[in-house]
Amino acid sequence: MSESSAASPAAALVTENDLLAELLAGADLTLEVPTCPGWTLQQLLRHTGRGHRWAAQMVASGATEALDPRDVAGGKPPADDPATGAQWLRDGAGELLDAVDAAGPDAPVWTFTGPKPAAWWIRRRLHEATVHRADAAIALGVPFEIDPAVAADGVSEWLGLLAARPAGDEPPLADGASLHLHATDDGLGHDGEWMIRGEGGRVVWEHGHGKGDAAVRGRAADLLQGTLRRIPADDDRLQVLGDAGVWTTWLARTGF
Missing domain, CATH: 3.30.1050.10 (SCP2 sterol-binding domain)
Incomplete structure (x- = not known):
């Protein structure tokens, strides 16, 4: 989390991503997401899981420029199966953590804000999963609870x-x-x-x-x-x- 925090961004990413996966595993993925106009829960699932893999593949290659999202390997979830889609989402976060571990947390990589240590992407993907969990909760009409x-x-x-x-x-x-x-x-x-x-x-x-x-x-x-x-x-x-x-x-x- 914050640079001054003792909490682990990697552990928080797994927790938040798992909570999102749990919401989606039993959901009707054709449901529209009010806070992401034009998206369904299926599109939210694909966006988040592909984003994890996008970051993982840039870390693994030491990218100096952005990877085209269309070129992300494994960037589409299994069709029409919420349970396997949820596992695909979980696996995406695992791929990122494995990539950072293999490259080293301080290895330089492209980010939106210029070259940063690879671990930067863990925190970025943590909060991407967090906010999209809020989107899913709003779409499903359930409370959004999160560690303060x-x-x-x-x-x-x-x-x-x-x-x-x-x-x-x-x-x-x-x-x-x-x-x-x-x-x-x-x-x-x-x-x-x-x-x-x-x-x-x-x-x-x-x-x-x-x-x-x-x-x-x-x-x-x-x-x-x-x-x-x-x-x-x-x-x-x-x-x-x-x-x-x-x-x-x-x-x-x-x-x-």
Whole structure:
């Protein structure tokens, strides 16, 4: 999880991916996913499992540029069988962990944010599985429960991706504007608060408490879903203080 966390991203990836697989194993895969417009659960399964293999194959080859997803070996799940599709999903996460172990966690590899150690992909795929588990839970009408530390690290990982983006014409925060996120779960401490600012058209952030132009409070699970636009900006699970427009503009301009 976060670089300061003692928890294992590899173990968390297995746990989160298994929970997603369990949801899909008994599901009607033709069901539409409201939070991924145009997708069914089958497409969500294929996207996540192929993504694990995509990362694994780049790690294994020491890739210096992105692999075309169409070239991913084993990139399609077994057709029309939720149980075998779920196992295919589990196997994909295993392939990534095996690839990182074989290459070494510090081996350089292509990522969205430039060359990084191979272990970077474990954390990235952990949070991809986490968010798509939320998508599946929403589609199936079941609660999305997650360890608060994993959810909080998901927020941090997402902010790290946003901070790596170059300046654009429509930055998420105007220069000097600020947004404070505060997880209300017990025990998160420093890892459960984020101060985010706009600087030169880019996003900068750090853990900590402070007064922002807007503040959003809620459980880490709900902040994760809120920042990734899985629940509405004004959802009752989130308390928005200050200038709500800062929060809604941020969400409108932080699509992936």
